[in-house]
Amino acid sequence: DHATTRPPDLPTKRPPDHPTMSSTIRASEIGQWVYCHRAWWLARQGHHNRNVAALKAGSVAHEQHARQVAGAHRTRTLALATLALGLIILVIALLSMAF
Numbered sequence: 001d002h003a004t005t006r007p008p009d010l011p012t013k014r015p016p017d018h019p020t021m022s023s024t025i026r027a028s029e030i031g032q033w034v035y036c037h038r039a040w041w042l043a044r045q046g047h048h049n050r051n052v053a054a055l056k057a058g059s060v061a062h063e064q065h066a067r068q069v070a071g072a073h074r075t076r077t078l079a080l081a082t083l084a085l086g087l088i089i090l091v092i093a094l095l096s097m098a099f
Helices: 027-035 037-044 052-098
Strands: none
Touching: 027 037
16 A cells, blocks of 8 residues: 555665656656655656646646746847847947047
């Protein structure tokens, strides 16, 4: 019974022939393990979270945040390009005044 078995304290490699456990531990698993050792262990045993609605809401929120971050990166790139163009125009104007 998995509910009464204590999970290990650290992630360990699993037998590669186990259907739900690979020997590769993904970065998302490390986050899950840090947040809750038991949740990580249960997931490695093949048990899955039943709160699908909350997981879906979290995924949607992360996707929205990722879009906002990408937009911020595009805005920053545009601002830097505009600044560079302004500096080039300023240098050309100053050089043309000198001659």
